[in-house]
Structure formats: structure tokens, C-alpha cells
Amino acid sequence: MIIFAEALRTISIVILVFSSAFYLRHLEKTKKQNKLSTFEFTMYIIIQIAYILFAISLLIFVFVE
Numbered sequence: 145m146i147i148f149a150e151a152l153r154t155i156s157i158v159i160l161v162f163s164s165a166f167y168l169r170h171l172e173k174t175k176k177q178n179k180l181s182t183f184e185f186t187m188y189i190i191i192q193i194a195y196i197l198f199a200i201s202l203l204i205f206v207f208v209e
Contacts, residue, residue: 161198168188168191171191175188
């Protein structure tokens, strides 16, 4: 049961990473065409911070264990 939960968590992380990547790409295209709204700009910053934190957590996971 724990393996199933870990597999579901991994699948959800992959889906979240891909969906945020597509949304980030959409925001970058929108940013080039016209100014982002406050919500879009906030999401743009939050997604970039999330990618940095995700990368740091992966590095910690790989090098600590």
C-alpha cells in the first residue's frame, strides 16, 4: 500500500511539473505580447520559485541519502 501511495505521489508531482511548465511558457508568451496582470505576474514568480525549491529538494534528496 505504501508503494502505491508513493507511485501516486510521484505521478502527481510529474503532472504538476509539466502543467506548471506549460503555464509558465504561456505566461512568458503573454509577457512578450503585453503586460501581465497582477495575478499572472504573481503566478509567474511563484512557479519560478517552486522550480528552484524543487531542484534544491532533489539535490538534497540525492546527496544526503
